Amino acid sequence: MKLDPKNTQRAAVAVLGSATLLTLTALIFIIVFVLEKGLPVLNWSFLTGAPQDMGRAGGIFPAIAGSVALTVLAVLLAAPLGVGTAVYLTEYTRESRLTAIIRFGADCLAGIPSIIFGLFGFILFVTILKMGWSLLAGGLTLALMILPTIIRTTEEAIKAVPLSYREVSYSLGATRWQTVYKVILPNALPGILTGVMLGVGRSLGETAAVIFTAGSSLRMPASIFDSVRTMAVHFYLLAREGISAENAYGTAAALIIAVLSVNLLAYWMMNRMVAKRT
Amino acid sequence: MPVTSEKIMQRLLLAVAFSALSALLLIAVFIISQGLPFIFRYGFREFLFSSQWNPQAGKFGIFPMVVSTLWVTLGAMAIGAPLGVAGAVFLTEFVPRTVMRIIKPSIELLAGIPSVVYGFIGVMVLAPLIRDHLGGPGLSLLAGSIILGIMILPTIISISIDSIMAVPKSYREGSLALGATVWQTVRMVTLPAARSGIAASIILAMGRAVGETMAVIMVTGNSVKIPGSALEPVRTLTANIALEMGYATGMHRQALFATGVVLFVVIMILNFSASYVMRQRKARR
Amino acid sequence: MPDKIALNKFSVHYGPDPLLQEIDLEIQSNQILGVIGPSGSGKTTFLRALNRMNELQPGFTASGRIMLDGEDIYGLDYDAVSLRKKVGMVFAMPVPLPMSIHENIIYGPKLSAGRGWKYDEAVVESSLKAAFLWDEVRDRLKTSALRLSGGQQQRLCLARTLALEPEVILLDEPCSGLDPVSTAKIEEALTILKERYTVILVTNNTKQAARVADRTAFFLMGKLVEEGTTQQMFTAPKDKRTSDYITGRFG
């Protein structure tokens, strides 16, 4: 075959296409595997019931509540910080040594292993600040973990907002913050949501850092000072300690369905917003 | 009124902008203060370049873990980065937008699958496959690389797609108008323009690969040994910390924090080289 | 009558490069000043200097003075945000913000309205009427501005600027991408608007300046070559470069 542009194009499409196919196959396999083993266990009483006999029987409601509470708390703490940092880096300052350092700091933070976050959270939040194993300690730790992802994705999203929008806004007498708030953030929202969803995903799926900071108590949390067990931790303990493979898969299936619904909800909201504007 | 609130907002954002950096410093100071004294006492070379790890006998050499971490991460990147970027390019450039709009969220959803689920599937499906068809105990360097490579795909694909989409349409149209094929346009125009976003996605993914703990513990076998092949079991730095921290006291505990210091330094080196590469490229442009 | 705007030895540099050199110029109210010159002559920099848009990009420095109603707008305590409310701007390319027509118009008034204050809803109708757009969009104010045609979008941008109730309107080649019908509509709007505003129109189209401007200024390589009534500039320019440009020898 001659290497003219047309054939190169064909070859590229074939290679890229099969790479994509391979990726999707691997990812779909994981979902199908978990759902196939987990869906039979899923029913209303499994989702809303309290666990019995360490999770060997009964439901997983406290774990669902724990996952939701912990993730919401982490995102509430991290999203304002992450978006604020990205706004500062892109809109409030020029490229300088300072922005380079801040960005570098965020990248490094992204690379810190979750186990180190776990140790850090355990000593600082759980022990020194006397929060105990709690939603709060876990939420703070997770917030630090997902902060860099939110910063990076928000920054990319903000950079993608056309410069002309900013100019128009300023020319109409808007201050910097008004421009950010009314024009830049709404237009960057889809990208910001991507970052937040990645953060939600990471919070829901994290195990190491959560065990060390939020603990693994199987009771319903009554306040942010109570220890919780997330679905991921519950799955881990059930599967690894060989307590109940069935319920472990059921938990994993519930977790995947939960992430799916959160994603769908976010996309639905986002599409509504975009549709309103165009 | 607007002028003062503007000032307040600016101050507030400046303060917020330091959140990530101060978190990093706090963690760094904390880990280093716990681990560095041990490294000095035990001897830097002895700690880093000895292959003897036997806490009960007071031997703390982490060389096998350093080597294993590098291999597992490299393996994961070799699998995840090309697949991820290829997938992102294919989905943005060669597939109708509506299809992409369905696939992208589904891929992002996969970032929400707990790492322990990936690990568990690695143990139940991948390790037996490797054991039966390639040999060795199954729980191995190869299994770790494959599982990590798959785990980082959503991060790479999702962020790369965003940055490729952000390349102005006019660039693409300009190139196509000059008679370039779609692939030439991708290679010469789109990818270079989207480079910083793609690089960011790879750095984030690499961070996740180096730092992943639970899935790695589950699939790599955790032997303290410099791997002779991809089929042998290995132990990464993260696994070393997570495995033994629950039981470690005294010297042993300090040695694990010192492992954390090394891990920290490895990540700093990775980040420095990544940002150096990106700056070099930018300068050349 | 005092000058609305007066420039005194005003220069702009980008880094070390001069973009505008020692401009001296007086601009009267209730007139249209046409600004002509080849591209790169400093027309746009001049225009953006009048509402301090240049400073939004790092690297720009200004020296000299620009007086608006006797106040130096480059003075230390002069607020750029309130300046931009007094000196409105329409850009070369129509840039409707990605929101509804209605939201585009009230964007400016809402910003200055502040907490607890209501902007006047009537401003939507009056400014759209002044930009000759009302009849075309009165039934679909809540639809996205991005669905308008190019000509409609540019008139929307004009209406959006008018809604600020500014004193001066700056237009940066507002018709460069438009069809003759849309262009005529905008020109018609401008001749009516000058009764209430000071209008400064940068244009690449010398004939447009001849049609609508009361006075015309000719810029070349960052310098103001000549300024005078449009009639004098087009019939008896004092500088040879002006006549060469107007007659199409270069540019």
Place this chain on the structure above:
Amino acid sequence: MKKKALYLLFSVALVFSAGCGKNKQSITLAGSTAFQPFAEKLAEQYMTSNPGATITVQGGGSAVGIQSALSGAAQIGMADLVNLPPEAKDLSATVVARDGIAVVINPANKVNNLTTGQIRDIFNGKIKNWKEAGGADKTITVVSREAGSGTRTSFEEIITGIELVGEALIQESNGTIRETVANDAGAIGYLSHGLLNEKIKAVQIDGQDCTTECIMTQKYLLVRPIFLLTKAQPGAEVQRMIDYILSPEGQQTIQQNGLITAK
């Protein structure tokens, strides 16, 4: 803008109120993952008979148990080490149960009996193939626990003379040892005897079965204690909990679920 300020205020308030929000009535047990399932079971029963009490059980490992008992993060630490480390000398330690350690292999493996010497050689890497220990021609996969694990420490102290072979797979819990051995026909490992099931096979050691009877009569070698650690003067609530675990009802629960009673 207001919303963002609220968020920030909220997070600051959370941090500052953290110190004073802890509920004084609750007891937290933390530490040994081996004893964690039993502690959860015991806590469940204790709370049924004492509706006012709140017992929280956390894992983390024996070191976490000692650290958190020392720092007060937990009122009761759980540890399964044969010898407690020096840090624990200020804590009061109570043996609440004992645990036999079973040496396990894949059910497909025909070997039924190993001597202490053979076990030592296998874990040291001197015996690398099952045919040298009376089995089929198959490479041995040694599976052990992480350094410092109570089970491993006890195992190595009782078998004596073990310097673990480098190729050994390391698994972080009893459950994972069981899964690994169940999945690999050449594997050998050891785990808490309460977690034996049909997926794996316990071998006789020097001719002794790993059964409750043999452990009770001290014929079976591999046994380790499980400690509960408290501050020197535990509160009344904490003492009641420990007393409950030592009571006939508590001990019966422990035995029913596979551990050996304290005495």
